[in-house]
Amino acid sequence: MxxxxxxxxxxxxxxxxxxxxxxxxxxxxxxxxxxxxxxxxxxxxxxxxxxxxxxxxxxxxxxxxxxxxxxxxxxxxxxxxxxxxxxxxxxxxxxxxxxxxxxxxxxxxxxxxxxxxxxxxxxxxxxxxxxxxxxxxxxxxxxxxxxxxxxxxxxxxxxxxxxxxxxxxxxxxxxxxxxxxxxxxxxxxxxxxxxxxxxxxxxxxxxxxxxxxxxxxAPPVAYLFMPTAAQEPRSLDAKAPPTGHALEEVLATALARAAATSVPEGSLYLDLNGEEFRAREWGQTLLRARDICRVGDWQPVIPAMSFGEVGTVSPLVSVCLAARAFARGYGRGRHALILVSGDDGHRAGLLLERGPLLQRPLTVIAGGVQ
Incomplete structure (x- = not known):
């Protein structure tokens, strides 16, 4: 739904x-x-x-x-x-x-x-x-x-x-x-x-x-699927490096829910922020997920590079960026997947689908962009 x-x-x-x-x-x-x-x-x-x-x-x-x-x-x-x-x-x-x-x-x-x-x-x-x-x-x-x-x-x-x-x-x-x-x-x-x-x-x-x-x-900006969630027992709060199992689970479930496991195009919003344990977990997740979906081909976006670490607001910032990418026509494919990794081991995937209002593609003209 x-x-x-x-x-x-x-x-x-x-x-x-x-x-x-x-x-x-x-x-x-x-x-x-x-x-x-x-x-x-x-x-x-x-x-x-x-x-x-x-x-x-x-x-x-x-x-x-x-x-x-x-x-x-x-x-x-x-x-x-x-x-x-x-x-x-x-x-x-x-x-x-x-x-x-x-x-x-x-x-x-x-x-x-x-x-x-x-x-x-x-x-x-x-x-x-x-x-x-x-x-x-x-x-x-x-x-x-x-x-x-x-x-x-x-x-x-x-x-x-x-x-x-x-x-x-x-x-x-x-x-x-x-x-x-x-x-x-x-x-x-x-x-x-x-x-x-x-x-x-x-x-x-x-x-x-x-x-x-x-x-x-009045067509909506985008559509949101119900989030998928899993619990990673090895987490920052547990003082143990995460393995990527839970993140792989939410990734696969979110894509399957939208029938997008074999889709070669989409945008992937990651809450990587410079911390080593997050980068390591994402690397392990990619290795585990390569046999079940083609998410490695999706376009990665890291909002923390632009906004810093914004904690509680991080998933919602990604929603805004994904929706605006759809509206302006530079978002890849029909879907955007937002992956969320909490310090307490909570892992979630939030999938967006492009809204029904098709935007006119950007056209480069003399003196600017139309």
């Missing part, structure tokens, strides 16, 4: 959805020094600034929950612009947040309490979004984002709502988050090149059931 992606919104280091996808396609990167976050260079024994992907003026001067509110409101404004005139029926909202929301606060606060405060701030400030029938909170990093999509699609299929708004927010560049990442030696530093650059962002997706009559008037 597939669901219609009606509209998208985002706030990233490269801007809103349309601008961010175009900038990433062009190879533009806006990484910068994090003035408030430094590390010790073991060669020079001097403090040097860390490098990350911030949302610039949008979050400058904000900390903690204030930073996430800024990202979320800008994302909902972007969503509302593309969803103009499409709000109808009963709406359910699914809010995806990091599990460490209370980390670094003084005094320390319960993560769930902070999440509830953030949700109430969003409901108070986003008056342009219809009041939801209910709001669901997920705080399980990448896995929570996938669970939110699963829950949203389940409620849509059961006709318990007409539309589902999935919103993810995360900021790994916040000073209160940086220290823990440094202690775990996960960040890219002068003496640790196999780490990631922290990023931040928010993404919102508006989902509906497939409705032929409604789609004739």
């Amino acid at each position: 597939t669901f219609a992606l009606r509209a998208m919104g985002a706030a990233t280091s490269l801007g809103a959805v349309v601008q961010a996808a175009a900038a990433a396609r062009a190879g533009i990167v806006r990484a910068s020094e994090l003035a408030q976050s430094t590390c010790l260079d073991e060669v020079t024994h001097e403090r040097v600034a860390l490098v990350g992907h911030t949302a610039g003026p949008l979050t400058e001067g904000f900390e903690g929950i204030g930073r996430l509110v800024q990202l979320a409101i800008a994302t909902l404004v972007d969503l509302e612009a593309s969803a103009h005139g499409t709000w109808w029926g009963q709406l359910e909202v699914f809010l995806c947040l990091p599990r460490s929301l209370g980390q670094g606060t003084n005094p320390p606060r319960d993560s769930t309490d902070v999440a509830q405060l953030l949700a109430s701030r969003l409901q108070a400030e986003a008056r342009f979004i219809p009041a939801p029938a209910s709001l669901h909170l997920f705080q399980e990093e990448r896995g929570g984002t996938i669970h939110a999509l699963e829950k949203a699609m389940a409620l849509l299929s059961e006709r318990r709502c007409d539309q589902a708004l999935v919103l993810g927010c995360d900021s790994l560049v916040s000073p209160e988050r940086i220290e823990a990442q440094l202690d775990a030696r996960r960040l890219k530093t002068p003496d640790h090149p196999v780490g990631y650059m922290p990023g931040e962002g928010a993404v919102a997706l508006l989902l509906e059931r497939r409705d032929p009559a409604r789609e004739r008037a």
Whole structure:
């Protein structure tokens, strides 16, 4: 069963959805020094600034929950612009947040309490979004984002709502988050090149059931299949290198669900971010999957190269990039597969199918692109 992606919104280091996808396609990167976050260079024994992907003026001067509110409101404004005139029926909202929301606060606060405060701030400030029938909170990093999509699609299929708004927010560049990442030696530093650059962002997706009559008037951006999931017992949290078994399972299941195991063309969105264990797992997955599908021929895309590591929001950023690639005509084939690897061993595959609205192919003409 597939669901219609009606509209998208985002706030990233490269801007809103349309601008961010175009900038990433062009190879533009806006990484910068994090003035408030430094590390010790073991060669020079001097403090040097860390490098990350911030949302610039949008979050400058904000900390903690204030930073996430800024990202979320800008994302909902972007969503509302593309969803103009499409709000109808009963709406359910699914809010995806990091599990460490209370980390670094003084005094320390319960993560769930902070999440509830953030949700109430969003409901108070986003008056342009219809009041939801209910709001669901997920705080399980990448896995929570996938669970939110699963829950949203389940409620849509059961006709318990007409539309589902999935919103993810995360900021790994916040000073209160940086220290823990440094202690775990996960960040890219002068003496640790196999780490990631922290990023931040928010993404919102508006989902509906497939409705032929409604789609004739306003075709959706793309179609989403129900996510496939598996559990990898050997993971970062388990302090054991993953083997690729679970990732191979979700890859094969997702492609089989769309009858795409023998399809030679498609786009593959990977959440590789510079960490060695992720690259090793993907290499092992490719070796295991070569006998069951032709995914090695698909076009790989690594969003972290453009946005840094965005944690909870990572799967949704990939959805936006894949949908915009379809809309602009440079997405390969009819499908895009997003692979998700959580630190807790949760593995998932999210498949998108090109929407029914065929875009006019780009034509190079004198003086530019038409």
